[in-house]
Amino acid sequence: MTSAEQTSVLITGGNKGIGLEVARRLGEQGWMIFLGSRDRDRGRAAADRLTGDGADVIMVPLDVTSDESVRDAERLVREHTDRLDVLINNAGVSGRGTTPADATAHEIHSVYDTNVYGPVRVTHAFLSLLETADHPRVVMVSGPGGSIRIVTDPAQPVSKMHELAYTSSKAALNMITVRYAQALPGIKFNLAAPGDIANRKYAATDMNRNTGSGLTITEATDSIIQLAMIDAEGPTGTFIDRLGAAPW
Numbered sequence: 423m424t425s426a427e428q429t430s431v432l433i434t435g436g437n438k439g440i441g442l443e444v445a446r447r448l449g450e451q452g453w454m455i456f457l458g459s460r461d462r463d464r465g466r467a468a469a470d471r472l473t474g475d476g477a478d479v480i481m482v483p484l485d486v487t488s489d490e491s492v493r494d495a496e497r498l499v500r501e502h503t504d505r506l507d508v509l510i511n512n513a514g515v516s517g518r519g520t521t522p523a524d525a526t527a528h529e530i531h532s533v534y535d536t537n538v539y540g541p542v543r544v545t546h547a548f549l550s551l552l553e554t555a556d557h558p559r560v561v562m563v564s565g566p567g568g569s570i571r572i573v574t575d576p577a578q579p580v581s582k583m584h585e586l587a588y589t590s591s592k593a594a595l596n597m598i599t600v601r602y603a604q605a606l607p608g609i610k611f612n613l614a615a616p617g618d619i620a621n622r623k624y625a626a627t628d629m630n631r632n633t634g635s636g637l638t639i640t641e642a643t644d645s646i647i648q649l650a651m652i653d654a655e656g657p658t659g660t661f662i663d664r665l666g667a668a669p670w
Contacts, residue, residue: 428478430503432456432521433543435513436466440563440616442637444510444646449477449652450626456499456506458484458513468556474586486513486540496547505554508650511541512563517587525586537591542598552609557630557654559610562599564661566591566619572670575601579622584631596670603659610652613661614645637664 431448435441437459449472457472459465462483467530471482482498500508517533518566520526541562552660567580567589575581579591597611603611617623623636642645644664649656661668 428452428454429455429507430454430505431508431510432458432482432499432506432544432548433510433512434458434484434540437461437464437474438500439510440639440643440646441510441512442468442472442511443648445472445479446475446477447640447643447647448650449475449479453478454503455479456482456502458482458495460485468651484513484544485616486544487510487535489543492547496551500551505549506548506551506558507551508557508559508561509548510544510561510563510646510650511544512646513540515564515588515592517585519583519585520587521584529589530590533587533591534594538594538598538645541595545602550608557610558608559612559650559652559656560599560602560633561649562611562613563646564592564595564597564599564613565615566617566668567603568575568596568613568615569619569661569669572619576621578601579626599661601661605623607658608648610656610658612649612652613668614649614660615661615663616645617640618665619663619668620665631646 433445436445436457444558449455457479459468466482472479475562514616515536522628543638554666572578599611645662
């Protein structure tokens with residue numbers, strides 16, 4: 423059971439990449455880390471590494487596309503704490519990059535199931551635990567592909583990424599987050615873009631097929647860490663990258 427002083431956080435997709443680095447950094451702060459992982463073996467391996475470095479970590483089997491898995495995850499977290507201070511909806515998929523002419527509703531649905539419906543499933547399931555915290559925060563991990571201004575800027579690489587599923591899913595996530603923030607003022611809902619959008623700097627991860635450059639994985643998580651650690655007077659309904667406000 424977490425102590426009254428220990429901050430608790432659930433990170434979806436926490437077994438690798440951005441999610442794992444966020445878990446490492448918050449673990450160093452003494453937080454109780456609930457490490458969500460769809461792959462149990464990878465999740466256990468990641469949790470063991472963090473525990474070996476002194477972090478307080480519990481691996482949570484969690485497939486955000488499954489109602490049953492999300493319910494089981496909520497029950498497991500509740501066995502260890504009576505509140506959840508922070509939820510980081512990080513799990514995401516990039517899809518196959520299919521062009522608009524070739525994209526099908528089925529393919530788009532599979533990406534939305536993780537990137538849009540997944541955060542809704544998890545947020546809904548954990549609302550009661552969040553509402554028990556003194557100043558709960560939810561961080562949704564978005565990206566430049568979720569910004570209409572960025573996608574329509576010819577200078578930005580994402581403007582030439584002609585696909586439907588991933589970018590539209592992140593744009594939907596942005597709107598969903600704003601609507602949560604408006605409707606639930608007792609919880610801080612914010613969006614983080616990993617990296618530096620203006621200067622087109624990103625860390626290499628599985629999500630971008632290791633094509634990112636210019637930032638370390640630690641630098642890429644700065645915006646997520648910042649929003650996870652805001653106090654009760656912090657913002658809600660905002661979208662930031664590591665340099666500050668990100669364009670919608």
